Amino acid sequence: MGNIGAKEVPVLLSPEGLRIDGRKLDELRPIEIRAGVLRQADGSAFVEWGQNKVMAAVYGPREVHPRHLQQNNKAVIQCRYNMAAFSVDERKRPGLDRRSQEISKVIAEAFESVVFAEEFPRTSIDVYIEVLQANAGTRCAGLVAASVALADAGIPMVDLLPAVAVGKVAGAIALDLKKEEDNFGEADLPMALVPQSGRLVLLQMEGHMTEEELSRSLDLGVAGCRVIYEKMKAALRERYSVEPVATEAA
Amino acid sequence: MTEEVTTEILQTHILDLAADGKRLDGRAPDEYRALSLEPGYVVTADGSALVRLGETMVLAGVKLEPGKPFADTPNAGVLTTNAELIPLSSPTFEPGPPQPGAIEVSRVVDRAIRAAETIDLAGLCITPAEKCWTCYVDIHVLAHAGNLIDAALLAAATALSHATVPAKRFGIAEADYPLKVHHLPIECTFVRLGDTIVVDPTFDEERASQGRLTIATDEAGRVVAMQKGLIGAFSPDDVRSLVRRAFVHGDRLRASVRGGGA
Numbered sequence: 472m473g474n475i476g477a478k479e480v481p482v483l484l485s486p487e488g489l490r491i492d493g494r495k496l497d498e499l500r501p502i503e504i505r506a507g508v509l510r511q512a513d514g515s516a517f518v519e520w521g522q523n524k525v526m527a528a529v530y531g532p533r534e535v536h537p538r539h540l541q542q543n544n545k546a547v548i549q550c551r552y553n554m555a556a557f558s559v560d561e562r563k564r565p566g567l568d569r570r571s572q573e574i575s576k577v578i579a580e581a582f583e584s585v586v587f588a589e590e591f592p593r594t595s596i597d598v599y600i601e602v603l604q605a606n607a608g609t610r611c612a613g614l615v616a617a618s619v620a621l622a623d624a625g626i627p628m629v630d631l632l633p634a635v636a637v638g639k640v641a642g643a644i645a646l647d648l649k650k651e652e653d654n655f656g657e658a659d660l661p662m663a664l665v666p667q668s669g670r671l672v673l674l675q676m677e678g679h680m681t682e683e684e685l686s687r688s689l690d691l692g693v694a695g696c697r698v699i700y701e702k703m704k705a706a707l708r709e710r711y712s713v714e715p716v717a718t719e720a721a
Numbered sequence: 722m723t724e725e726v727t728t729e730i731l732q733t734h735i736l737d738l739a740a741d742g743k744r745l746d747g748r749a750p751d752e753y754r755a756l757s758l759e760p761g762y763v764v765t766a767d768g769s770a771l772v773r774l775g776e777t778m779v780l781a782g783v784k785l786e787p788g789k790p791f792a793d794t795p796n797a798g799v800l801t802t803n804a805e806l807i808p809l810s811s812p813t814f815e816p817g818p819p820q821p822g823a824i825e826v827s828r829v830v831d832r833a834i835r836a837a838e839t840i841d842l843a844g845l846c847i848t849p850a851e852k853c854w855t856c857y858v859d860i861h862v863l864a865h866a867g868n869l870i871d872a873a874l875l876a877a878a879t880a881l882s883h884a885t886v887p888a889k890r891f892g893i894a895e896a897d898y899p900l901k902v903h904h905l906p907i908e909c910t911f912v913r914l915g916d917t918i919v920v921d922p923t924f925d926e927e928r929a930s931q932g933r934l935t936i937a938t939d940e941a942g943r944v945v946a947m948q949k950g951l952i953g954a955f956s957p958d959d960v961r962s963l964v965r966r967a968f969v970h971g972d973r974l975r976a977s978v979r980g981g982g983a
Contacts, residue, residue: 569819569824569827569828570828572821572824573821573824573825573828575821576821576822576824576825576950577825577948577949577950580949580950580951580952583952584932584952584953584954660947665954668954668956669956669957670954670955670956670959671949671954671955671956671957671960672932672949672953672954673949674934674947674948674949674955674960675947675948675949676944676945676946676947676948677832677835677836677945677946678836678945678946679836679837679939679941679943679944679945680943680944681942681943681944682942682944682961682964682965682968685944685960685961685964686957686961686964689957689960689961690957693957
């Protein structure tokens, strides 16, 4: 875009092919997922992903508010992705901006693609995603948290939805961008995968890539999603596994 | 209720036709509706275009005004894109603050214009950190007969291609001059109807669809933006083949925009 007075671009890729935080191109940031972290919610999850901290809660199926959104043949899925004012470097004005509303829409549509909504007509399944600390990739972290929260709430679904962003950094295709890479990189491509079918239910892109780079990005993202999928299942297993109780003979 | 029943019958019919590679309006799966572009439709705007894509009708107007650059980009002008889905254009639109659908159209169009570097923002700087041109692209949907995103970007791109910087009016230069436009992005939207994926969906096809995918390309052979919308899914191989189709349609549609007519 030429010199438009933006800040100095940091070195994003070392001569050895390592990234700004020392990761390889196909390496994810550390991810920790915990299911069932809120008492009041029907389902919840907390995700710490690199320097992202995201909490998700699910309420429902319950009555639809506002009422006119009610559907006679299925549940509506309402999603609210919100960033806390203190979650970014410069204070963000509280409330839903246009970016948050767009993200809420595509996340709701991703879940509507996998939830058996027809089992709960005239109800609403409300998904709340709160970004507490942001460092690029918050929509994917939010989607992963919300997906685990939906499972925690016992909502029947085709599958969990792992998600990750692939991007182009200093000319190279890289998995799971962090903030500097997102700000100064050439492209960002978030996606969410249905592992069982291998299909994508969320796919966005901004920046520029050739056809060949895009094709490689899809493969890299799908592989990343499969790794995250295992972590999501592990989090649910940890929440619901029970130690067999040794029955002592009287 | 009657409307709902009709809709369901119609949707099933659309899906049945698609299974045989047919469409309700007789088009082939990979065929766009007739496109007409009318640049300069509104004389009070600095650039404008009325676009008709089949029965979908979108009007875009460009206005440039001196303003203040953002603190983090002191040497660049400002670009704002806004789409209004006004209640006049469809029974499904209501008055009030922009709904998620309208926000999605504006943001997906804005993303393509920005990522393709359509306008030279550095060239819109007047005095660094103090004064720059703010370029407003306002998109008015007049008739919603499907595929608003493609029609909105076609209208915005055509309006920008024919826009004038009103430098004389604001006493910034001796004369007005044409706005410099570099790469022209074109968005190409597909929907899945069963196993068939069709381009340029109508309103009814969108309602019957199982997923929508928009792909923006520019003439430098780059993919610059994508957006998957609605309920449904696409495989990576679907995406790859749709990108190929988007480049072919993009080249043809771009020639129309450059030519400034149908």
